[in-house]
Amino acid sequence: MTQEELFKNLIAHTKEYGFIFPSSEIYDGLGAVYDYGQLGSELKNNIKKYWWDAMVRLNENIVGIDSAIFMHPRIWEASGHVGAFNDPLIDNKDSKKRYRADVLLEDYIAKLEEKINKDVEKGRKKFGEAFDEAQFRATNPNVLRNVNKINACKERMVEALNKNDLDALKQLILDCEIVCPISGTKNWTDVRQFNLMFSTQLGSVSGESGTIYLRPETAQGIFVNYLNVQKTGRMKLPFGIAQIGKAFRNEIVARQFIFRMREFEQMEMQFFVKPGEELEWFAKWKETRLKWHKAIGMGEENYRYHDHDKLAHYANAATDIEFNFPFGFKELEGIHSRTDFDLGRHQEYSGKKLQYFDPEKGENYVPYVIETSIGVDRTVLAVLSGAYKEEKLENGEERVVLKFHPALAPVKLAVLPLVKKDGLPELAREIMSDLKLDFNCQYDEKDSIGKRYRRQDAIGTPLCITVDHQSLEDKCVTLRDRDTMAQERVPIADLYRIVEEKVSMRNLLKQVR
Ligand code: GAP
Numbered sequence: 046m047t048q049e050e051l052f053k054n055l056i057a058h059t060k061e062y063g064f065i066f067p068s069s070e071i072y073d074g075l076g077a078v079y080d081y082g083q084l085g086s087e088l089k090n091n092i093k094k095y096w097w098d099a100m101v102r103l104n105e106n107i108v109g110i111d112s113a114i115f116m117h118p119r120i121w122e123a124s125g126h127v128g129a130f131n132d133p134l135i136d137n138k139d140s141k142k143r144y145r146a147d148v149l150l151e152d153y154i155a156k157l158e159e160k161i162n163k164d165v166e167k168g169r170k171k172f173g174e175a176f177d178e179a180q181f182r183a184t185n186p187n188v189l190r191n192v193n194k195i196n197a198c199k200e201r202m203v204e205a206l207n208k209n210d211l212d213a214l215k216q217l218i219l220d221c222e223i224v225c226p227i228s229g230t231k232n233w234t235d236v237r238q239f240n241l242m243f244s245t246q247l248g249s250v251s252g253e254s255g256t257i258y259l260r261p262e263t264a265q266g267i268f269v270n271y272l273n274v275q276k277t278g279r280m281k282l283p284f285g286i287a288q289i290g291k292a293f294r295n296e297i298v299a300r301q302f303i304f305r306m307r308e309f310e311q312m313e314m315q316f317f318v319k320p321g322e323e324l325e326w327f328a329k330w331k332e333t334r335l336k337w338h339k340a341i342g343m344g345e346e347n348y349r350y351h352d353h354d355k356l357a358h359y360a361n362a363a364t365d366i367e368f369n370f371p372f373g374f375k376e377l378e379g380i381h382s383r384t385d386f387d388l389g390r391h392q393e394y395s396g397k398k399l400q401y402f403d404p405e406k407g408e409n410y411v412p413y414v415i416e417t418s419i420g421v422d423r424t425v426l427a428v429l430s431g432a433y434k435e436e437k438l439e440n441g442e443e444r445v446v447l448k449f450h451p452a453l454a455p456v457k458l459a460v461l462p463l464v465k466k467d468g469l470p471e472l473a474r475e476i477m478s479d480l481k482l483d484f485n486c487q488y489d490e491k492d493s494i495g496k497r498y499r500r501q502d503a504i505g506t507p508l509c510i511t512v513d514h515q516s517l518e519d520k521c522v523t524l525r526d527r528d529t530m531a532q533e534r535v536p537i538a539d540l541y542r543i544v545e546e547k548v549s550m551r552n553l554l555k556q557v558r
Contacts, residue, residue, distance in 0.1 A: 046435075052371035055433045056302055058445060062504050064088065064429070064455075065303060077299025077307045084504055085425070087455030087485060089310075092424050093289050095453065095550060096312045099337055099557050100287045107285035107314065108278055112266025114291060118257050121242065123394035124265050124387065126258075131238040132297055133206070133214055137225035138232040144225075145298045146214045146236045150202050153221050155373075157191045164188050207355060211236040241294045243307075259293035264416060266290070267315045268387045272399055275317075282401055282412055283326060285316040289421070301372055303422040310421035317412040319403070320385065326415045327362045327382040333557070334380060334417050335366055340556040342450045343431025349374060359386030366419075368427040377427055378419035385411040428453060432505060438530075447505030448528055451548040456506045457484040458544055461497050463513040465490050473512040476522070476537055484544055502527055507547055510540065 046054075059065040064085035068078035081089055101109040121127045133146040165188070168181045182188055198221060205213035215236045224231050243259040260266065267286045274286050289312045299305050318326045331350065339345050347369040356363055362382040367374040388399045388411045400409040432447045451457065460477040462469035470490055477486050487506065489497050494511060501509050511523040516537070524543065525532045535543060 048371045051433070051435075052302075052430070054435070055371070055430060058433065058503070059085065059429060065425075077296055077305065079303050079306060079422075084455040088428070088449070088453060089421060089425055091453045091455070091550075092428065093310075093312065093421060095341075095553055096337070096419070096424075097287070097289065098550060098554055100285070100312075100314055103554060103558050104285065106280070106283065107287055107316075108274060108280070109287045109289075110267065110270055110274065111288060111290065112263070112270060114260050114293075115247070115257055116260060116265060116269070119394055120265050120269060120391070121258050121261075123390040124268075125390070126242055126261055127240070130241050130261060132241060133211060133236045134239045134297055135215065135218065135236045136234040137228055137230065138234060139230045140225050140228035142225060142227050143297060146211075146218060147202060147206060148298045149218055149223050150198060150214075150221065153223050154195050154198055157195050161188050161191050164191075203355060209238075211238070239295075239297065241296065243293045243295055260291075261294050262292050262418070263288050263290045263311045263313045264315060264418065265387070267313065268391055268399075269395075271315075271317065271388060272397075275401065280317075282403070283316060283318040283322070285314050287312070287314040289313075301370070303426050304370065304372075304375065306422055311418060312421055313416065313418045315387075316415040316417070317401070318415065320410060320413045323382045323384070323413040323415060324362060327380065330415050330417055331364055331380050334378060334419075337557050338366060338368070338377070338427075340450075340553050341428060341431075341453065343368075343427060347431060348377075351376070359384055368423075368431075370426065371430050377423050378417065381416045381418070383414045383416055385413055387414060388412065444499055444502050446502040446527065449505040449507070450553065451507040452550045452553045454505045454507050454548065455485065456487045456501070456504060457508065457548040458486045459497070459501045459506050459509040460486055460488050461494060461509055461511045462490050463494060463511055467514060468517060469512050469514070472516060476510070476512065476540065480540060480544065483541070484548060498525065498530075508544060 062084060063082035066080045066082055067074040068080050069075045097109060101107050134143055135146045135149065136143050164185060165178060165181060168185065169176045169178070198217065201213065201217050205217060212235070215233065218233060219231065222231065242261050244256050245259065246255045247257045248255065267288055270286070274280060275284070290310065291308060292311050293308050296305050296307055299307060316326060316330065335348060335350070338348050349367050351365040351367050353363040353365070360381050360383055364380050365376040366378040366380070368377040392399045392411065399411060401412050402409050428449065429447070432449045434446050434448055436444050436446060438444060458480060460473045460480070462473040473488065473490075477488055480486050487501070489500065491497070498509060505527070507527045509525045511525065513523065516522050520537050521534050522537055522540070523532050524535045
């Protein structure tokens with residue numbers, strides 16, 4: 046099965062089992078907006094709790110806030126979003142379809158990479174065991190031609206984007222002979238900049254003066270509260286402020302399911318440090334954040350850093366943590382050393398001092414900032430795509446299983462009476478009524494036990510217990526493990542301890558403390 050087919054199956058699976066639904070589906074949906082269903086919300090909440098506890102609870106010098114989505118419009122001028130939070134857009138005059146110019150070019154590069162991979166696979170088949178991939182890539186004329194095309198395209202694209210040269214972007218699209226996927230023609234308009242912020246009107250004020258924005262990132266809510274938190278929390282450098290919240294971007298190319306949405310959630314942390322110490326802290330946060338991801342258990346090889354060569358003018362270091370999504374390695378989290386840019390700009394635009402009095406130095410200065418910024422929805426997608434397995438079992442049966450880390454699984458335990466009579470449902474309910482005080486449990490008495498196990502596998506429940514006739518006598522139940530499918534007999538009295546050991550968030554937090 047190709048990665049593309051697997052991804053389609055995953056999307057269908059998340060809908061079928063109540064994880065993620067297209068928004069407003071009965072009205073034919075709303076582009077790039079999704080709703081989380083009964084299991085998706087549990088998964089999302091567990092991910093948010095893991096992040097919050099790892100950042101705020103485990104670090105004595107990080108505190109969490111919850112700032113408003115609406116903010117003073119000047120904030121977005123100061124942050125640079127009004128002037129420069131743009132995507133370069135181009136229309137095809139025949140299909141009337143609109144595209145992001147850089148995405149058209151990225152797709153062109155991806156097609157060339159696909160061609161290279163096909164050539165490599167052909168070579169592998171032709172030469173068999175004697176095949177030396179590195180040598181083939183270094184010498185095969187087709188591969189070399191396509192590599193040169195890719196490099197030339199990337200170089201021109203980066204230069205045009207950095208210089209904001211929209212004519213050069215259009216010329217590159219023409220030179221690469223990129224056609225519209227709908228009309229098949231090269232009849233393109235000029236490239237224009239399009240601001241990604243959604244705007245609305247505040248109260249009764251109409252016109253320009255009443256225009257406010259839905260925040261495109263949560264970070265600015267932290268910056269403008271820097272002094273409030275520092276003073277009221279008596280925070281000493283270095284210290285961090287974290288927040289989880291919604292952000293909105295009018296993405297033009299919205300695709301790949303919940304990877305790029307118009308309404309999404311971010312988990313951001315700004316870590317304020319003494320100027321000069323920022324690169325040390327940047328390295329530390331880079332390492333700490335990768336550890337957080339790896340602990341989730343979706344395969345260490347599926348994460349990598351992508352250090353930025355070209356830095357924004359205010360940054361002195363930047364990296365992305367990328368995850369190997371079904372459509373390739375893509376950004377999951379950004380870690381940026383943002384110097385004193387944001388606080389400096391808010392100081393300038395608001396006219397209020399946003400400084401720190403350093404008792405050791407006896408002077409005031411604007412702190413430097415390391416930012417860690419991760420999308421909740423992208424993490425949900427990474428976890429879902431890493432966990433989704435279509436397995437063929439030894440007995441020839443097939444199962445779809447979501448191998449979530451137990452601490453993130455939406456349902457921790459299924460309680461299953463073997464039959465719907467003889468007092469088994471009553472005992473099962475009694476067991477569950479106690480366990481549900483601590484764990485999200487599901488009770489299921491319908492269909493054969495095998496079918497019920499499959500249903501729980503499909504939603505990633507780490508443990509199932511079956512209550513049978515013997516349970517009435519020996520006060521034991523059969524405990525079944527999702528991953529190994531092994532079953533063992535355990536006393537009802539031990540269930541709390543066993544489930545707690547398996548699903549506790551402590552198991553994740555211990556790895557990142
Ligand atoms: N404050 C910095 C900032 O917002 P960003 O790289 O634009 O940086 C940070 O966004 C993270 O937010 C990304 O790594 C990604 O996980 C998530 N994100 C950004 N745009 C998104 C979108 N349209 N849909 C879903 N997640 C998005």
